Amino acid sequence: MGASEESVRDLLAANLRRARIERGLSLSELSRRSKIGKATLSQLEGGSGNPTIETVFSLSRALEVPISDLLDQPRGNGLTVVRSADVQVLSGAGIDLRPLRGIESGDAIVDVYDQQVRAGSRQDSLGHVGTEHTVVQAGRLVVRVDDREVELGPGDYIGFDARLPHGYTALAGPVRSVLLLQYRTDQRLHGTRTQPPCLVETP
Incomplete structure (x- = not known):
């Protein structure tokens, strides 16, 4: 089943914050690099943002990480079917x-x-x-x-x-x-x- 909107936002919030901290970037510096407003980044890290493709790609580029590092969840084993x-x-x-x-x-x-x-x-x-x-x-x-x-x-x-x-x-x-x-x-x-x-x- 698809993840709920709330859980996906929680995943992005946690992963974005972790990626930013591991890269040693402040919100202001990430805003400068990604060209995404500091207030928007704060919302995303707080789990209240609503990301688009453009937002996720900009964050991937600025943080130099794969898109799936920002939006990941555990993978099961064995047969995988995605509807x-x-x-x-x-x-x-x-x-x-x-x-x-x-x-x-x-x-x-x-x-x-x-x-x-x-x-x-x-x-x-x-x-x-x-x-x-x-x-x-x-x-x-x-x-x-x-x-x-x-x-x-x-x-x-x-x-x-x-x-x-x-x-x-x-x-x-x-x-x-x-x-x-x-x-x-x-x-x-x-x-x-x-x-x-x-x-x-x-x-």
Whole structure:
């Protein structure tokens, strides 16, 4: 079942505060680095904030940690089934992300997301930790990485250094894709691997 909005906020609050302290940053310095208001950061650490994709990506970039380090919960063993209906959506300006699974193999960690780019919408990112992989399932997608643009169709793949500024634009209708965020284990803030949780749905 999907985690409740309140429990997800509690996870983010605890993880954000721990990450900030471990990085030796004040709220003011994190605000400067992430370009997120100090009052907003205080709310997030207090468990009363309502994060968007843009907020989480900015925090990941500023703290230099994987997104799943900010939004994690314990992972079970054995068979894992994730139902789309049970996963709350993290929405941004142009996309909706559903976290499905975290996979660890050797010194690599891959977080798997169902990604939907809304019709006629564009989602931009200034960059964040990790390597980004996208496989288009349906629709036409324009991916911009730094100053390059590539158009993808069903079955096409793109991979790039996620630290570079990048963006997604849906052409002539919505785009359904699988997003994989790959990290090195030494980039993790915590020693124990956890599964990305259901994220907070934004209005």
